Amino acid sequence: xxxxxxxPLTRPTPDALAAVVAGLAERFGxxxxxxxxxxxxxxxxxxxxxxxxxxxxxxxxxxxxxxxIVRLCAEHRVPVIPFGTGSSLEGHVNAPLGGISVDxxxxxxILAVHTEDLDxxxxxxxxxxxxxxxxxxxxxxxxxxPGADASFGGMASTRASGTNAVRYGTMRDAVLGLTAVxxxxxxxxxxxxxxxxxxxxxxxxxxxxxxxxxxxxxELSLRLSGIPEATAAGHCSFPSVKAACDATILxxxxxxxxxxxxxxxxxxxxxxxxxxxxxxxxxxLLLVEFHGTEASVREQAERFGEIAAxxxxxxxxxxxxxxxxxxxxxxxxxxxxxxxxxRPGARAVATDVxxxxxxxxxxVAETQRDIVASGLLAPIVGHVGDGNFxxxxxxxxxxxxxxxxxxxxxDRLVARALAMEGTCTGEHGVGQKKMRFLEAEHGADALAxxxxxxxxxxxxxxxxxxxxxxx
Amino acid sequence: xxxxxxxPLTRPTPDALAAVVAGLAERFGxxxxxxxxxxxxxxxxxxxxxxxxxxxxxxxxxxxxxxxIVRLCAEHRVPVIPFGTGSSLEGHVNAPLGGISVDxxxxxxILAVHTEDLDxxxxxxxxxxxxxxxxxxxxxxxxxxPGADASFGGMASTRASGTNAVRYGTMRDAVLGLTAVxxxxxxxxxxxxxxxxxxxxxxxxxxxxxxxxxxxxxELSLRLSGIPEATAAGHCSFPSVKAACDATILxxxxxxxxxxxxxxxxxxxxxxxxxxxxxxxxxxLLLVEFHGTEASVREQAERFGEIAAxxxxxxxxxxxxxxxxxxxxxxxxxxxxxxxxxRPGARAVATDVxxxxxxxxxxVAETQRDIVASGLLAPIVGHVGDGNFxxxxxxxxxxxxxxxxxxxxxDRLVARALAMEGTCTGEHGVGQKKMRFLEAEHGADALAxxxxxxxxxxxxxxxxxxxxxxx
Numbered sequence: 013x014x015x016x017x018x019x020p021l022t023r024p025t026p027d028a029l030a031a032v033v034a035g036l037a038e039r040f041g042x043x044x045x046x047x048x049x050x051x052x053x054x055x056x057x058x059x060x061x062x063x064x065x066x067x068x069x070x071x072x073x074x075x076x077x078x079x080x081i082v083r084l085c086a087e088h089r090v091p092v093i094p095f096g097t098g099s100s101l102e103g104h105v106n107a108p109l110g111g112i113s114v115d116x117x118x119x120x121x122i123l124a125v126h127t128e129d130l131d132x133x134x135x136x137x138x139x140x141x142x143x144x145x146x147x148x149x150x151x152x153x154x155x156x157x158p159g160a161d162a163s164f165g166g167m168a169s170t171r172a173s174g175t176n177a178v179r180y181g182t183m184r185d186a187v188l189g190l191t192a193v194x195x196x197x198x199x200x201x202x203x204x205x206x207x208x209x210x211x212x213x214x215x216x217x218x219x220x221x222x223x224x225x226x227x228x229x230x231e232l233s234l235r236l237s238g239i240p241e242a243t244a245a246g247h248c249s250f251p252s253v254k255a256a257c258d259a260t261i262l263x264x265x266x267x268x269x270x271x272x273x274x275x276x277x278x279x280x281x282x283x284x285x286x287x288x289x290x291x292x293x294x295x296x297l298l299l300v301e302f303h304g305t306e307a308s309v310r311e312q313a314e315r316f317g318e319i320a321a322x323x324x325x326x327x328x329x330x331x332x333x334x335x336x337x338x339x340x341x342x343x344x345x346x347x348x349x350x351x352x353x354x355r356p357g358a359r360a361v362a363t364d365v366x367x368x369x370x371x372x373x374x375x376v377a378e379t380q381r382d383i384v385a386s387g388l389l390a391p392i393v394g395h396v397g398d399g400n401f402x403x404x405x406x407x408x409x410x411x412x413x414x415x416x417x418x419x420x421x422x423d424r425l426v427a428r429a430l431a432m433e434g435t436c437t438g439e440h441g442v443g444q445k446k447m448r449f450l451e452a453e454h455g456a457d458a459l460a461x462x463x464x465x466x467x468x469x470x471x472x473x474x475x476x477x478x479x480x481x482x483x
Numbered sequence: 484x485x486x487x488x489x490x491p492l493t494r495p496t497p498d499a500l501a502a503v504v505a506g507l508a509e510r511f512g513x514x515x516x517x518x519x520x521x522x523x524x525x526x527x528x529x530x531x532x533x534x535x536x537x538x539x540x541x542x543x544x545x546x547x548x549x550x551x552i553v554r555l556c557a558e559h560r561v562p563v564i565p566f567g568t569g570s571s572l573e574g575h576v577n578a579p580l581g582g583i584s585v586d587x588x589x590x591x592x593i594l595a596v597h598t599e600d601l602d603x604x605x606x607x608x609x610x611x612x613x614x615x616x617x618x619x620x621x622x623x624x625x626x627x628x629p630g631a632d633a634s635f636g637g638m639a640s641t642r643a644s645g646t647n648a649v650r651y652g653t654m655r656d657a658v659l660g661l662t663a664v665x666x667x668x669x670x671x672x673x674x675x676x677x678x679x680x681x682x683x684x685x686x687x688x689x690x691x692x693x694x695x696x697x698x699x700x701x702e703l704s705l706r707l708s709g710i711p712e713a714t715a716a717g718h719c720s721f722p723s724v725k726a727a728c729d730a731t732i733l734x735x736x737x738x739x740x741x742x743x744x745x746x747x748x749x750x751x752x753x754x755x756x757x758x759x760x761x762x763x764x765x766x767x768l769l770l771v772e773f774h775g776t777e778a779s780v781r782e783q784a785e786r787f788g789e790i791a792a793x794x795x796x797x798x799x800x801x802x803x804x805x806x807x808x809x810x811x812x813x814x815x816x817x818x819x820x821x822x823x824x825x826r827p828g829a830r831a832v833a834t835d836v837x838x839x840x841x842x843x844x845x846x847v848a849e850t851q852r853d854i855v856a857s858g859l860l861a862p863i864v865g866h867v868g869d870g871n872f873x874x875x876x877x878x879x880x881x882x883x884x885x886x887x888x889x890x891x892x893x894d895r896l897v898a899r900a901l902a903m904e905g906t907c908t909g910e911h912g913v914g915q916k917k918m919r920f921l922e923a924e925h926g927a928d929a930l931a932x933x934x935x936x937x938x939x940x941x942x943x944x945x946x947x948x949x950x951x952x953x954x
Contacts, residue, residue, distance in 0.1 A: 128732060128841035171681040182679050184688070185656065198928040206837040207869045208653050209906035210642040210692055211913055212921055212951065213933045217655070217688035221681055238738040261599060267709040269740070308779050366677040370599035398678045435680035442682055450683055457669040461940060462684045468939035469932060480683065 023109045028088040032112060033068050035084045043071040043118075054113040056106045058099055058160070060359035060409050061445065066093055066107035071118045075191055075199055075230040081114055082228065082474075083197035091477050092195075094224040096163030097139060100170060101362045102443025104223055108478035114228060116165055122146055123231065130236045131188055131205060136165025136229045143234075152236045155180035158439065159348055165229045170441035171221035175344065178264075178397030179271040179303070180237060182439065187220050191231035195470035205233055218465070223441055224476040226469050240303035243271075244313045245337040246330025248300065248320045249293045253277060253380065256296040257373035259323040260396045263300075264369060266319065268312055272301035273397040274344055277380065280351065280391035287350030288343035293326070298396075299344055300330075301337070344393070351391045351404045358389075358406040363422050363445075365429035366400040366438025375432055376401055379425055386421050388414075400438035427452070442480045450481070494580045499559040503583060504539050506555045514542040514589075525584040527577045529570055529631070531830035531880050532916065535577035537564055537584035544589050546662055546670055546701040553699065553945075554668035556583055562948050563666075565695040567634030568610060571641060572833045573914025575694055579949035585699060587636055593617055594702065601707045602659055602676060607636025607700045623707045626651035629910065630819055636700045641912035642692035646815070649735075649868030650742040650774070651708060653910065658691050662702035666941035676704055689936070694912055695947040697940050711774035714742075715784045716808040717801025719771070719791045720764045724748060724851065727767040728844035730794040731867045734771075735840060737790065739783055743772040744868040745815055748851065751822065751862035758821030759814035764797070769867075770815055777803070815864070822862045822875045829860075829877040834893050834916075836900035837871040837909025846903055847872055850896055857892050859885075871909035898923075913951045921952070 024032075036044040045051075051065035072078045085092045091111025098105055107113065116137035123133040127150055134143060141161045144153050157174035158167060166172075168190065173182035180186070189203020202215040219226055250256040256275055263270055276284065276297045285292055298320070302312040309332065317328035331337060343350070352360055367375045376392060383390045383403070394401030403425065405418045426436045426449045436442075436449040451459050463481050466473075495503075507515040516522075522536035543549045556563045562582025569576055578584065587608035594604040598621055605614060612632045615624050628645035629638060637643075639661065644653035651657075660674020673686040690697055721727035724746070731744055747755065747768045756763055769791070773783040780803065788799035802808060814821070823831055838846045847863060854861045854874065865872030874896065876889045897907045897920045907913075907920040922930050934952050937944075 126839065126841065128736065129839040130736065131839070171679075171685075173679055177679065181656075184679075184685070185652075194928070194932060198931070200929040200932055201926060202929060204901075204906045204924070205839045205904040206871075206900075206906045206909060207840070208642075208644055208648065208655070208837055208871065208909050210908045210910050211906045211917065211924055212692075212930075213697075213936055214642075214655070214685075214688045214692055215925075215929060215932060217685045218936075221683070221685055226684075238736060240738065265599065265601065265709060267711065304779075305782060307782055308775075311776060311778055366679055368597065368600040368602070368676045369678070370597065400677075400679065429677075433676040435675045435677045435682045437681045438677060438679050439681050446682065453675070453682055454686075455672060457665070458671040458673060458686060459683075460669070461665060461671055461686060464939040465684055465689075465936055468935040 024088065024090040024111065028090055029067055029110065032084055032088050032090045036068065036070050036081065036112070039080060040070055045069050054095055054098065054105060054115065056103045059101050059362050060407065061103045061106065064106040064108045066113035067110045069113045069115050071115050073118050075193065078114060078193045078228050078230050079197050079199055081112065082193050082195065085112055085474055086195065086197060086472060089472055089474060092228070092474050093476050094165065094169065094228045096137060096166030097160065099160030099162045100166060100443060101440045102445045104170065104441060104443040104479060106444060116163065119230060125150065127152065129205060130238065131233055132236055133231060133233050134164055135231055137163050139163050140167065147236065151239050153239050154234060155237050156183055156186055159345060164232050164234065168220045168229055168232055169223050171439065173395065173439045175272045175274055175395060177395060178273060179269060184217060184220055186235050187216055188233040188235055189216055190219060190229050190233065192219055192227040192229045194227040195472065195475045203233065223443065223480050225466060225480050226475060242306040242309045242332055243301060243303055243337065244309035244330050244332045245301040245341065246313060246328050247340055248298050248328045249326045250296045250298065251324050253296045253376045254373040255324045256298050257376060257396060259298065259320045259325055260372070261369050262319045262323070263316060264397055268315055270300060270397060271303040272299065274299040275394040275396040275401065276347065277392040280347055280393050283350040283354045283391055284343045284347060287353050288346055290343060299340055347393050348404065351406065354391065355389055355406040359409050361405040361407055361418055362402060362440070363405065363425065364400060364402040364438050364440045365425055365434055365436060366398060367429050367432045367434030369399040371432040371434070372396060372399050375428055378428055379403060382421060382424055386417050388417060388421055398438065399434065444479055447480060447482060495559065495561040495582065499561055500538055500581065503555055503559050503561045507539065507541050507552065507583070510551060511541055516540050525566055525569065525576060525586065527574045530572050530833050531878065532574045532577065535579045537578035538581045540584045540586050542586050542589045546664065549585060549664045549699050549701050550668050550670055552583065552585055553664050553666065556945055557666065557668060557943060560943055560945060563699070563945055564947050565636065565640065565699045567608060567637030568631065570631030570633045571637060571914060572911045573916045575641065575912060575914040575950060577915060587634065590701060596621065598623065600676060601709070602704055603707055604702060604704050605635055606702055608634050610634050611638065618707065622710050624710050625705060626708050627654055627657055630816060635703050635705070639691045639700055639703060640694050642910065644866065644910040646743045646745055646866060648866060649744055650740060655688060655691055657706050658687055659704040659706055660687055661690060661700050661704065663690055663698040663700045665698040666943065666946045674704065694914065694951050696937060696951050697946060713777045713780045713803055714772060714774055714808065715780035715801050715803045716772040716812065717784060717799050718811055719769050719799045720797040721767045721769065722795050724767045724847045725844040726795045727769050728847065728867060730769065730791045730796055731843070732840050733790045733794070734787060735868055739786055741771060741868060742774040743770065745770040746865040746867040746872065747818065748863040751818055751864050754821040754825045754862055755814045755818060758824050759817055761814060770811055818864050819875065822877065825862065826860055826877040830880050832876040832878055832889055833873060833911065834876065834896065835871060835873045835909050835911045836896055836905055836907060837869060838900050838903045838905030840870040842903040842905070843867060843870050846899055849899055850874060853892060853895055857888050859888060859892055869909065870905065915950055918951060918953060
């Protein structure tokens with residue numbers, strides 16, 4: 013095979029697959045399963061996508077067991093698909109060529125918490141809520157919060173973020189280092205516990221966001237934050253998406269260290285009113301949160317109130333008490349389920365883009381017009397401090413014409429974001445469903461460079477094939 | 484050549500070199516030079532290292548001209564060494580195999596400033612001070628400040644940071660995207676102007692910190708920050724390095740959003756008193772700065788004063804007026820020159836490591852003992868909020884015994900940092916002088932993965948050879 017040969021993309025032979033399954037059964041016993049129901053649970057399930065189950069699922073408990081699995085699969089050229097909690101939105105865990113799903117949920121230990129250094133070391137199958145529950149008594153928390161209670165391996169692999177990213181950054185920033193099993197079976201430890209380093213290529217950042225195509229992350233060192241002394245949160249209604257976005261831009265520009273600033277469009281507010289038993293005006297809404305000392309959150313909240321009023325926002329109602337704050341944030345986190353309630357029986361197709369914040373108002377407004385013109389139903393929510401927003405398409409997967417309209421809408425949404433110097437996904441990742449946009453976003457030469465990196469680390473093409481660079 | 488052949492490391496043949504020089508002379512005219520004095524200026528000059536000048540220096544004005552240079556060098560297998568301002572500290576710009584130094588100082592334009600998005604696009608030869616001078620009227624600044632007035636291409640390539648990194652991050656965080664010429668001559672544009680993305684491998688972060696071994700950065704999109712409404716700065720003397728480090732740890736842990744927190748050890752204070760005409764107590768000193776509103780910087784400064792007092796620090800003298808603040812920070816930025824004054828005629832060998840902050844006090848204290856025991860003179864300054872510190876060895880390069888003692892000291896310093904889960908360099912980079920530590924830091928398998936990435940993008944080994952992964 014020459015250095016420029018394409019990464020092979022073929023199903024394993026029945027013999028190869030049988031050899032791997034037999035080898036895994038011998039080593040893992042009942043932790044290896046080919047049961048149909050379990051395999052179906054390890055295909056893409058949360059949002060609507062064709063279900064492509066793996067041939068078998070294995071549950072390792074250690075990095076060395078992951079190494080054993082990868083080596084066996086490499087020997088027989090059988091695909092390996094890492095699996096955390098299955099909450100990915102773009103088909104990342106599907107197995108289009110079959111192969112072995114490596115379910116890391118059994119690797120869910122907290123290996124160390126270094127309170128003095130504000131970091132911890134966890135196994136990749138641990139979920140963010142489990143970590144935060146454990147950290148609470150130590151006055152620390154991990155701020156990155158995608159909607160789902162995802163695993164850290166999955167969050168790192170998709171470069172996840174969430175509502176706190178505007179202040180605390182994304183998984184790109186939060187991962188100090190990691191342990192991974194490369195496609196050849198080598199165990200590497202990247203990064204260190206130092207908060208910065210200039211020593212060599214940034215393998216950590218290469219594996220973060222690689223969606224399991226360059227290896228399986230098994231452990232992570234994560235930056236933590238101190239639970240803020242005081243938190244103020246509130247909400248403010250706006251006459252238009254443009255007014256809400258302009259208030260967001262001014263907030264960011266003025267240097268207010270806002271911890272969260274979330275947009276719900278009128279359709280989403282209507283859905284959340286119904287689902288979460290709220291009585292918010294059904295116009296665009298910003299949910300905002302500030303972290304700091306008692307004095308500083310008060311100052312921040314007052315300043316935001318002035319900015320919002322200047323953009324035509326209604327009264328900014330805010331509070332520092334936990335009970336008053338929690339209800340609205342719970343509604344925000346339930347936005348996905350609330351949206352499903354708008355059209356019972358429909359399936360959700362969640363998609364996201366991210367643009368420079370100066371273009372956000374235009375991008376959201378044009379997208380809303382496109383939704384209406386396309387005859388689609390799709391509430392919009394956004395981490396607008398980052399310029400990132402989501403459209404949650406509610407579709408009937410049996411209606412091929414509607415599915416085609418939804419696909420056309422996503423094509424236009426991405427084209428719109430790219431024309432505004434944005435990206436085809438701010439936090440969901442590429443998976444299967446955004447592959448077709450990568451060349452338009454990065455250009456042919458940058459995509460070729462990515463493929464060269466993939467070939468360099470995975471010459472057999474066994475790691476999560478059919479995703480990201482496969483199109 | 485197979486995928487696993489070593490990257491070739493040989494001098495170009497005289498014929499190859501002559502062909503490249505002739506080709507460049509034809510295209511670049513007087514912007515190509517082989518003058519000895521100019522070549523010597525393009526070898527490592529700032530700190531002491533053997534001088535290894537390139538065979539010629541060329542001054543491109545556009546990305547396309549850089550592409551022309553790289554293609555010609557690739558055709559003849561002649562080394563290419565990117566050059567910004569020559570302020571690197573670890574021999575990055577030396578030409579151990581000869582070749583062509585590509586001096587980007589003529590590419591120093593600001594291509595765009597997007598005030599609404601807090602970002603800008605600049606050419607790689609622009610320096611940080613020139614950018615900040617231009618931004619000042621717009622209320623914006625670029626916070627990353629290595630000691631030198633370095634170029635952005637160089638700062639990105641060495642993953643530079645500086646005094647503000649504790650609050651604003653490093654070049655890893657500040658670069659939104661970049662344009663680079665890859666070793667094959669392809670022009671790639673990585674990233675976007677969106678503040679986050681989950682679309683594909685992180686080529687931006689792969690090129691940031693690659694020290695010119697994977698391509699030449701020609702343009703960068705950079706995150707900017709608003710000039711804070713108020714700034715408070717002050718200084719506090721401590722009875723010991725441990726007390727100063729403990730105050731730093733508590734400051735970080737308590738969530739105080741300190742903008743700068745810098746340690747000078749007693750030797751450095753003595754040097755700075757003499758050089759900058761100060762009268763500070765010659766004991767360990769912290770210089771601290773806070774950014775925010777008038778009310779918040781006052782609150783932060785008062786809290787820091789309480790923390791410092793609790794660790795045995797002296798009175799915390801602080802001010803918000805620019806004049807009162809500037810003098811001490813100027814002294815901090817002049818620390819390198821002040822240290823040289825401790826031993827006239829000596830050359831400086833600057834080195835840095837970074838450890839988890841919980842280990843900082845131990846690491847600095849052990850290092851001070853080692854300096855004394857080794858009979859060396861080496862003041863210590865540190866960006867201690869990051870756990871990063873520098874020892875500036877003052878050596879007589881003619882004294883081979885002293886040079887050997889300095890080398891042994893650096894070996895032990897790095898071993899100490901690695902034993903504390905730190906890194907062999909926090910911000911200076913690897914260059915020629917830290918290559919020997921990479922395997923100890925990353926392990927053989929991770930280093931092999933880095934070499935595989937290098938081979939994938941630079942199969943001919945022409946980009947800045949003899950650096951980083953060459954050992």
